Amino acid sequence: MARTDEAEWWFNAVYEAVQQIPHGKVTSYGHIARLLGCPQRPRQVGICLKHLPSSTEEFYNNDNVPWQRVINSKGMISHRGPGSAARQAAALELEGITVRSDAMNEFYIDMAQFGWFPDRLPNEENEEEGGPETPDVGDGDRDQG
DNA sequence: CATATGACGATGC
């Protein structure tokens, strides 16, 4: 309800962006939000995925939207309940993504290796934009622990 | 309508 046009655009944009994540790759909520032009709304990205319909009748659903490829910036798999994290981790392993498990039952993913950082979405290139101001991405050392 | 919460992220200390 109350899905205003703006919210509708946001939901679709998030689902659409997530679909752009290549197989065997992952990205963060914040990055999705940033790509959509709303770097201050990483939570809304999660909200969209949280409300991602499981019904294949919907255009965007749990089956065609690789929500599992979206994790937090810390490279950890967020979970809203016990077991859900394992489900996402298992789904990622099926794509060849190495998931490390911690003694705390937390799941970590090497963002430096599987991180997906495109300058922009191929769909947004005609929506708006003037020029990417983040020329330096990846390349070289990012976080050498 | 108001209050509390959350699949996050950046900042301050």
Place this chain on the structure above:
DNA sequence: CGCATCGCCATAT
């Protein structure tokens, strides 16, 4: 580097 806090806003009660 870890903890606390703010920002954001859709959902739930």
